[in-house]
Amino acid sequence: MSSTTVVRTRRRRPPPKRPPLSPSGLWHNVGFRGVLYQALVIVLVIVAVVYLVGNAQEAMTALGIATGFGFLVEESGVAIGETVIRYDPDDSYTRAYAAAVLNTLKVSIFSVVLATILGTLLGIARLSGNWLLAKLSALYVEGFRNTPQLVQIVFWYTLVVSMPPARQALSPLEGVYLSNRGLNLAWPVADPVHGWMALAFALGCVGAWGSARWAGRRRRRTGRPFPVVGWGVALVVGLPLAAWLAGGAPTAMEVPEMRRFGYRGGLALSPEFLALLLGLSLYIAAFIAEIVRSGIQSVDREQIEAAKSIGLGKFDIYRKVILPQALRVILPPAAAQYVSLSKNSSLGTLIGYPELFNINNQIVTLSGHTIEAIGIMMAVYLTISFTISTAMNLYNRAIQIKER
Amino acid sequence: MTSVGTIPAHGRALRRPPPKRESGPIAWLRANLFGGVHEAVLTVLVAWALFLIVTALYEWAVRDAVWFTTDSLVCRRAAGACWAVIVEKHRVMLFGTFPYEEHWRGVVVIVTIVGMAVASGFRRLWSYRLFVAWVVALGVVLVLQLGGVFGLAPVDTNQWGGLPLTLILFVGTVVGGLPAAVFLALGRRSNLPVIKAACVAVIETVRGVPLLTVLFMASLMFPLFVPPELTIDKLLRAQIAMIIFFAAYGAEVVRGGLQAIPRGQHEAAQAVGLTYWQTTRKVVLPQALRIVIPALMNDIIRAFKNTTFVTIIGLFDVLGATRAALEDLNWQPYALEAYVFIFALYFVFCFSMSKYSEDVERRLREGRNY
Incomplete structure (x- = not known):
């Protein structure tokens, strides 16, 4: 059949009549129903919020509580056992919050580091x-x-506080005392050289990173190898060591001393901090171990066999073949564990930390x-969770396969 | 097929010495423990450390331990563990403040819930009947716990405690949380912007804060927002908080399953004229939920462990009841032994659930009917 006959035989039909606007027609219109449902949700939410806030205000006036954030500048009277910043009960509520948040961050950061190291070792061991x-x-x-x-x-x-009392503290090493007052460690006496050592360490890190980049570029251009790891370690460890020696090598250690109310001096970790640190990191380490294991297992066997066949050593196989690929699988779930750890701080x-x-x-x-x-507390926890997941997302994006 | 016997043309050339033994205990030791110098040193060191730990533990937990005594002074004189604290306090640890002569009701509750949970593990029993059985079982549990009918003495919910309370909170969280998780996940993938935004807000807020703050809000803020005559029971508030928390995490897992369903499935369902809810119920969910069973099991195990959090808002689950039992100054020094006992208790539950979930995962991977 030719196309012309088609055109001639098909009668141009008028557009279909719009059905008259009827309740039943509207009800069966998907778009209209969508709008209706959403309007219903909005109305419900508004009604609920107005009702709840009204009740809350009534309850607050009945209790004689003024609302607003003005109380933040008032004297708090909250006693905080251990703080990172200087804090007194006659400081303001704001400062009490700052001290509390810093304590949360302190225990979370140390736990994350400990959990990562232990979890990675366990995952590899498995x-x-x-x-x-x-x-x-x-x-x-x-x-x-x-x-x-x-x-x-x-x-x-319970384990830490059932240790012997401070006078009979367990001391497995010189300068280490474990008692029901927590853990007391000998610690280097503060010295200006430590500042220089920190600077040297930072410089060493930058130098190691720079030399690795330079060596990589030169190897790609000329094929000449360069002992990147050796030089990196030498820079990162050697520079602070040199700074320490140049500063007269201060070795003074502050050893904890027994006083009437327990140990003074040195580094003191309270039983609460110690217990929470162990509780957070040992638990999360088990999950990190599983994540690391599945990450390593996700690398194809052939990759490792290929690496062996071109003569890479065990260490190089881990560093150059397994790790870069496994890390992509490991990071997203590990980030979720870090968020969970910081929240569970x-x-x-319950133990009074x-x-x-x-x-x-x-x-x-x-x-x-x-x-x-409660609003402030929620906001802080949301900020911490959000910061961790954003940082991990950025890092994750940086190590993804670059597809050009 | 030709048998080996027909090849003798090249037989002589093929005859090689048998390979070295690769099985048997010696070969196993060489392969798995003493592969080289490094391996051997490592094995010896680890074995030595393990030996020291195990002997120390044996001396504390078995050799020098006191097993049965009603006198805590006997424990004080012993060098080892005092397991008598468990014998002495097990009623409080397992049933909390529930009236002493009514503890048999708690036992029936535990047996009912554990029995139903085990039965639900068998694929063969998955049917409408199992659902009915759960409804009946939960009814029985509530009647036994609340009392007040059939001649049972009424018990107030603030007297509930111990393992029955832990199990009730756990089952309540899962039963209430799973449907909520599915609805939140569907809402998050909805085309309607307002519903999507509402679901995203709920999921992300709840996932961003600790469960403890959600519980705290339920126990402290809820009474402020609701007139006194509408205020509900503290236990119920804690239960609702746990359901919301479970639902927010579960929703993300279910969403993963929903995303794994190819678009073609939706389009095919639309083409045969199914509505949104028909598509969801008959096409999408049966496939999506199946994929996410192992991941959901992880959330379910976590929900079980998270029941301990109610201790902090003053309820007497197993942990709370144990802490209450240890307020007895005579037995307080043996808190470690009591905690070892509840570790074992929680471990039995969580470990069996995680083994079950591994089994499900294996079946799913092998493509067997699950």
Whole structure:
């Protein structure tokens, strides 16, 4: 059939009549129903918010509590056992919040570092050819993963406070004292040289990174190898060491001394901090171990065989073949674990570690500003979670395969 | 097929010495423990450390331990563990402040919930009947706990405690949280911007804060926002907080499953004239939920561990009841032994759930009908 006949035989039809606007027609219109549902949700939310806020205001006036954030500048009266910044109970609520947030960050950061190191070692051990090591690692993971974190934290706390009293402290090494007052360590006496050492360390890191880049570019251009790892270690360790020697090599250590109320001097870790640190890091380490293991297992066997066949050593296979690929699989779930760890630092409240949740409770009790205080606490936790996940996302993007 | 016997033309050339033994205990040791000098040194060091730890533990937990005594002074004289604290306090640790003569009701609750949970693990039993059985079981549990009918003495919810409370909170969280998670996940993938925004806001806020703050809000802020005559029971408030928290995490898992369903499935369902809810219920969810079972199991195990958090808002779950039991000054020094006991208790539950979930995962991977 030719196209012309088609055109001639098909009668041009008028556009279909619009159905008259009827309730039933509207009801069966998907777009209209969508709008209706959404309007309904908005109305419900507004009604609920107005109702709840009205009730809250009524309750607050009945209790005689002024609303607003003005209380933040008032004297708090909150006692905080240990702080990173100088803090007194006659400081303001704002400063109490700052001290509490810093305590939360302190325990979270140390736990993240500890959990990462331990978890990575456990994950690698679980895949090692050594049967004993692999089984022990599996035992650790199953044990710590399958019991509640809160029970673990309470357990560690009970363990630390059931240590002998300070006078009969356990001292496995000179300058290390473990008692029911926590852990006291000998610590270098503050010295201006330490500042220079920190600077030298930073310089060493920059130098190591720079030399690695330069060496990589030269190797790609000329094929000449360069001992990147050796030089990197030499710079990172050697420069601070040189600064220390140049500064007269101060070796003075401040050893904890027994006084009437426990040890003075040196580095002191309270039982609460110690228990929370162990409870957070040992639990998360079990999850990190599983994540690292599955990350390493995600690298194809052929990749490793290929690396072996071109003569790479065990260390180079890990560093140049397994790690860059495994890291892409490891990072997203690890980030989720870090967020979970920082949130669960709030469990320290049960053993009396002065972190945000704990101090916020005291602030609620003392000031009566329940709603504002909970709002502030939520905002801080949201900020911490958001910062960790954003930072990890950025890093994750940086190490993704660059597809050009 | 030709048998080996027909090849003798080249037989002589093929005959090689048998390969070295690669099985048997000696070969196993060489392969797995003493592969080289490094390996051997490592093995010896680890084995030595393990030996020291195990002997120390044996001396503390078995050799020098006190097992049965009602007198805490006997424990004080012993060098080892005092397991008598568990014998002495197990009723409080397992049932909290529930009236002493009514503890049999708690036992029936535990048996009912554990029995139903085990039964739900069998694929063969998954049917409408199982659902009905759960409804009946939960009814029985509530009647037993609340009392007040059939001649059972009424018990107030603030007297609930121990393992029954832990199990009830756990089951309540999962039963209430799973449907909520599915709805939140569907809402997050909705085409309607307002509904999508509302779901995203709920999910992201709840996931960004600790469970403890959600519980705290439920126990402290809720009474402020609601007139006194509408205020609900503290236990119920904690339960709702835990459901919301579970739902927000579960929603992200379910969303992963929804995203894995190819567009073609939706389009095919639309082409045969199914509505949105028909498509969701009959095409999308059956496939999506199946994929996410292992990941959901992880959330479910975490929900079980998270029941301990209610201790902090003053409820007496197993951990809270144990802490209450240890307020007895005579037995307070043996808190470690009591915590070891509840570690074992939680471990039995979580470990069996995680083994089950590994099994499900393996079946799914092998493409077997699950």
